[in-house]
Amino acid sequence: MAEEPPLARAARLADVAELAGVSPATASRVLNGGHRGVREANRQRVLDAAKQLGYTANLAAQTVARGRGRGVTLLASGMPDDYANPVTAGVVAAAQRRGLPFTLISAGTEPADLVEAVNMARGNRPELLMLAGGRMADDATIPDLVDALQRYEDEGGRVVLITQKGLPFDTVAYANRQGGRDMAATLVELGYRDFAVISGLKHGLTQRERTEGFIDGLAAAGITLPADRVLIGQFDRDAAYALTGELLRRPIEVDAIFAVNDAMALGVLTFLRDRGETAPRIAVAGFDDIKALRDVTPALTTVHLPWESAADEALRMGLGPRSPEPQVSVIEGHVVVRESTPPLR
Amino acid sequence: MAEEPPLARAARLADVAELAGVSPATASRVLNGGHRGVREANRQRVLDAAKQLGYTANLAAQTVARGRGRGVTLLASGMPDDYANPVTAGVVAAAQRRGLPFTLISAGTEPADLVEAVNMARGNRPELLMLAGGRMADDATIPDLVDALQRYEDEGGRVVLITQKGLPFDTVAYANRQGGRDMAATLVELGYRDFAVISGLKHGLTQRERTEGFIDGLAAAGITLPADRVLIGQFDRDAAYALTGELLRRPIEVDAIFAVNDAMALGVLTFLRDRGETAPRIAVAGFDDIKALRDVTPALTTVHLPWESAADEALRMGLGPRSPEPQVSVIEGHVVVRESTPPLR
DNA sequence: GTGAAAGCGCTAACAA
DNA sequence: TTGTTAGCGCTTTCAC
Numbered sequence: 001m002a003e004e005p006p007l008a009r010a011a012r013l014a015d016v017a018e019l020a021g022v023s024p025a026t027a028s029r030v031l032n033g034g035h036r037g038v039r040e041a042n043r044q045r046v047l048d049a050a051k052q053l054g055y056t057a058n059l060a061a062q063t064v065a066r067g068r069g070r071g072v073t074l075l076a077s078g079m080p081d082d083y084a085n086p087v088t089a090g091v092v093a094a095a096q097r098r099g100l101p102f103t104l105i106s107a108g109t110e111p112a113d114l115v116e117a118v119n120m121a122r123g124n125r126p127e128l129l130m131l132a133g134g135r136m137a138d139d140a141t142i143p144d145l146v147d148a149l150q151r152y153e154d155e156g157g158r159v160v161l162i163t164q165k166g167l168p169f170d171t172v173a174y175a176n177r178q179g180g181r182d183m184a185a186t187l188v189e190l191g192y193r194d195f196a197v198i199s200g201l202k203h204g205l206t207q208r209e210r211t212e213g214f215i216d217g218l219a220a221a222g223i224t225l226p227a228d229r230v231l232i233g234q235f236d237r238d239a240a241y242a243l244t245g246e247l248l249r250r251p252i253e254v255d256a257i258f259a260v261n262d263a264m265a266l267g268v269l270t271f272l273r274d275r276g277e278t279a280p281r282i283a284v285a286g287f288d289d290i291k292a293l294r295d296v297t298p299a300l301t302t303v304h305l306p307w308e309s310a311a312d313e314a315l316r317m318g319l320g321p322r323s324p325e326p327q328v329s330v331i332e333g334h335v336v337v338r339e340s341t342p343p344l345r
Numbered sequence: 346m347a348e349e350p351p352l353a354r355a356a357r358l359a360d361v362a363e364l365a366g367v368s369p370a371t372a373s374r375v376l377n378g379g380h381r382g383v384r385e386a387n388r389q390r391v392l393d394a395a396k397q398l399g400y401t402a403n404l405a406a407q408t409v410a411r412g413r414g415r416g417v418t419l420l421a422s423g424m425p426d427d428y429a430n431p432v433t434a435g436v437v438a439a440a441q442r443r444g445l446p447f448t449l450i451s452a453g454t455e456p457a458d459l460v461e462a463v464n465m466a467r468g469n470r471p472e473l474l475m476l477a478g479g480r481m482a483d484d485a486t487i488p489d490l491v492d493a494l495q496r497y498e499d500e501g502g503r504v505v506l507i508t509q510k511g512l513p514f515d516t517v518a519y520a521n522r523q524g525g526r527d528m529a530a531t532l533v534e535l536g537y538r539d540f541a542v543i544s545g546l547k548h549g550l551t552q553r554e555r556t557e558g559f560i561d562g563l564a565a566a567g568i569t570l571p572a573d574r575v576l577i578g579q580f581d582r583d584a585a586y587a588l589t590g591e592l593l594r595r596p597i598e599v600d601a602i603f604a605v606n607d608a609m610a611l612g613v614l615t616f617l618r619d620r621g622e623t624a625p626r627i628a629v630a631g632f633d634d635i636k637a638l639r640d641v642t643p644a645l646t647t648v649h650l651p652w653e654s655a656a657d658e659a660l661r662m663g664l665g666p667r668s669p670e671p672q673v674s675v676i677e678g679h680v681v682v683r684e685s686t687p688p689l690r
Numbered sequence: 691g692t693g694a695a696a697g698c699g700c701t702a703a704c705a706a
Numbered sequence: 707t708t709g710t711t712a713g714c715g716c717t718t719t720c721a722c
Contacts, residue, residue, distance in 0.1 A: 008499040010467075012715060023693045028717060037691055054496050059468035060414060061715035063405035064698050092451055101465065104449040106437055120446065122355075123404035151399050154353040237640075270640045292637045295582075295615045357699055368709045373701060382707055406699035409714050 011053035020049040032057060063125055068156060071101030072315065073126040075117050077109060077133035086290050087132040087162055090311030098315065111141040118148040125157065128318040132162040139203075142167075153322075160318040162310065163206060168326050172314045175332045176206055176287075179303040180213025181220070183258060183285055186301075186335045188221040191344025192256040192283060195225055198243050198268055199260045200235030207235060207260040210287055214258050235260075240267030248275070254282060256341065262286040262293050265300055269340065283341040289333075298339035305333040356398035365394040377402060408470055413501060416446030417660065418471040420462050422454060422478035431635050432477040432507055435656030443660065456486040463493045470502065473663040477507040484548075487512070505663040507655065508551065513671050517659045520677045521551055521632075524648040525558025526565070528603060528630055531646075531680045533566040536689025537601040537628060540570055543588050543613055544605045545580030552580060552605040555632055559603050580605075585612030593620070601628040601686065607635045610645055614685065628686040634678075643684035650678040 017027035022042050030038050030046045038046075049055075063069040072095050076088055088104065095102040103126065107117035114131075121129055129152060139145075146167060149159045153169070165173040187195070197214060200207035215225050231247055233239030240259055244267065247254065259265035265286030272282060286293075289304035310331045317327055362372035367387050375383050375391045383391075394400075408414040417440050421433055433449065440447040448471065452462035459476075466474055474497060484490075491512060494504045498514070510518040532540070542559060545552035560570050576592055578584030585604055589612065592599065604610035610631030617627060631638075634649035655676045662672055 008496075010470075010496075010500040025693055039691060054493070056464050056467045058409070058470065058715050060405040060408035060470060064403070064409050065716040067698065069405060092449075096451060096453070102450065104437075105447065106441060108441070119401050122401045125355075125403065125405060148399070151355075155355040266640055273642065295611055296640065297618065297642055370709060384707065403699050410701040412714065
């Protein structure tokens with residue numbers, strides 16, 4: 001039985017310095033500071049001492065001393081859902097590639113939660129604060145949000161928005177309207193004529209743009225989509241499932257359904273399957289091209305979005321020099337046709 | 346044009362105190378410290394001042410002053426994959442429920458990465474450090490890992506392992522062996538006789554236990570599984586896809602395949618579908634019951650694991666008083682029979 | 691190249 | 707109830 005060390009304390013920089021026989025300043029220089037001038041001999045002793053003591057820099061102390069923490073904090077609204085949030089995955093990967101400490105803060109779903117989460121994130125003083133997630137067009141908390149973020153930038157932090165177009169910060173946005181339009185053109189070309197759209201909450205910007213783009217695209221092909229063909233619910237699979245049922249109960253012809261995201265498309269697909277394949281098979285298209293759906297049958301026609309490069313772009317923006325005007329980088333997707341929308345006839 | 350404030354600084358506690366006309370100590374008491382005795386009048390003034398200044402506590406400074414940070418840090422090895430890591434999701438949710446700041450650190454896939462990540466996490470001095478992810482039985486870095494974690498506990502931090510059974514720390518483990526055994530019993534009962542197992546890396550503890558449990562279960566039913574019926578590859582979908590092809594190329598009878606996790610089962614399912622449904626349909630079973638697969642066809646028979654409550658249990662352990670001996674909490678799953686394993690005949 | 695010393699923003703004894 | 711005073715561990719001028 002070894003003596004139980006009753007209450008060890010973490011080794012501090014001072015301990016390392018002492019053991020190495022140098023000053024804290026020197027130890028700091030070799031352990032953290034840019035590899036400036038420290039004589040090789042001392043350098044080695046410090047390194048040895050650090051290893052021997054199992055020294056780990058106290059990041060909090062560094063943050064205090066330096067005035068700003070290292071790393072990226074991603075604020076994602078809502079919980080990580082089952083269809084792995086591709087944005088989060090992309091950012092984690094991108095941050096990892098650059099060796100940046102990554103912190104995920106997930107805010108609740110209420111708009112006010114976001115503001116609160118931003119303030120909490122501010123507390124950590126990360127060098128880059130990224131916000132991801134949809135936003136409501138009529139959100140009353142936007143001024144507060146902008147205010148909090150603005151404050152953060154004024155304090156020297158950086159802010160990058162992903163998906164949150166229209167706010168005065170560097171932004172990576174997806175070409176939602178364009179994608180919707182392209183999808184419409186594609187489906188028309190495949191021979192479909194009677195459409196319905198399964199969309200999310202009325203005021204959500206993302207779904208709204210995708211829906212509008214789709215309608216535009218149909219219009220360009222000479223097709224008018226009656227307003228009652230756009231069904232609205234939550235932005236998720238279950239809502240889509242329910243909405244599809246509602247849609248098919250109506251006495252109308254539908255040969256293709258466009259869901260504004262893949263999760264919802266999955267709901268549609270599942271509903272269609274559950275009710276049994278009746279003769280007139282209905283085509284389904286989504287938006288996002290999330291990987292978790294690649295094994296679904298039938299394979300889903302959707303708008304592919306390059307998540308990884310989008311995340312990379314966001315980091316590039318946020319880590320680069322700050323530009324006087326907010327930059328907006330629009331990421332374009334492209335339609336991928338798969339089995340869920342077979343050519344008609 | 347408003348004057349550009351050239352270089353604002355974040356409001357500090359001292360600023361708030363000054364504006365409120367009280368001492369920093371008092372301000373600290375109302376803003377952070379337990380709601381102790383502060384005269385209501387002062388209390389209000391501090392609150393007002395804070396709001397007016399847009400004050401956010403500098404968490405790093407608090408951590409330094411208090412000697413320990415608040416919140417939970419989850420160290421997940423590997424990247425968040427497409428089949429949303431259920432452990433991560435569970436912990437995020439559980440932490441959120443308790444209002445605990447949550448940080449996710451994702452380590453690389455090499456064992457050595459884990460150790461490094463632990464040291465990095467130590468730097469943040471979180472009150473609770475959780476490790477999730479599989480572990481190799483023959484991992485040479487285990488002593489280093491244990492050492493780093495031990496150190497952390499000695500310094501006053503808490504460590505909880507999820508899934509990493511067998512290390513001297515509080516642990517939440519899954520009843521892998523049991524689940525495998527139950528699955529075997531279930532399949533036999535359904536009438537299956539000729540089995541194959543698609544498993545992951547030979548030295549992975551999780552997959553090994555599940556495989557052994559399955560074999561035990563078969564044995565208990567009087568069935569011996571030839572060693573060559575256990576195919577081994579990576580712990581993921583793609584490997585399973587390839588292994589299934591390899592398996593079916595052999596001149597043997599197989600009427601059911603047990604994959605050691607759902608992601609792999611998905612690979613099996615997809616391969617089976619891709620090659621076209623030939624007459625003798627092969628049953629498939631998985632393990633985990635991840636939600637992302639709930640819409641797969643045929644619905645997957647699998648071992649359900651209660652992720653949410655497991656995460657809750659982990660937090661409960663880690664946040665509660667430290668017990669002299671490491672606690673191990675075993676979470677049991679149960680077999681859920683779905684369409685992928687129809688009763689034979 | 692190296693060290694002394696002054697902070698960074700906050701908390702917590704201890705007095706008052 | 708409130709303020710004073712030391713720190714917490716680290717970085718960073720600024721001399722030497």
